[in-house]
Amino acid sequence: METKDIVSNLISNIVDDNVTQAKDDFEAVISAKLASAIEDKKQEVAQSIYVNSEEDTEDETKEDGQEQ
Numbered sequence: 860m861e862t863k864d865i866v867s868n869l870i871s872n873i874v875d876d877n878v879t880q881a882k883d884d885f886e887a888v889i890s891a892k893l894a895s896a897i898e899d900k901k902q903e904v905a906q907s908i909y910v911n912s913e914e915d916t917e918d919e920t921k922e923d924g925q926e927q
Contacts, residue, residue, distance in 0.1 A: 862891050 869884035 862888060865891070 865884050865887050869881055869888060872878075872881035872884055
C-alpha cells in the first residue's frame with residue numbers, strides 16, 4: 860500500500876473515531892518516511908565518500924607526478 864493510501868486511511872480512521880487503526884496507520888506512515896529518509900541519507904553519505912575518495916586519489920596521483 861502506498862503512503863498516500865495509508866494517509867487517506869489514517870484520516871478516515873480519525874474521522875470515524877477508530878483510534879486503534881488510526882494509530883497503526885500513523886505508525887506505518889512514520890515508519891515509511893523514516894525508512895525513506897534513512898535510505899536517502901545512506902546514499903548521500905556513500906556518494907560523498909566516493910567523491911572524496913576520488914579527489915584524494917587524484918591529489919595523490921598529482922603529488923606522485925610532481926615528486927618525480
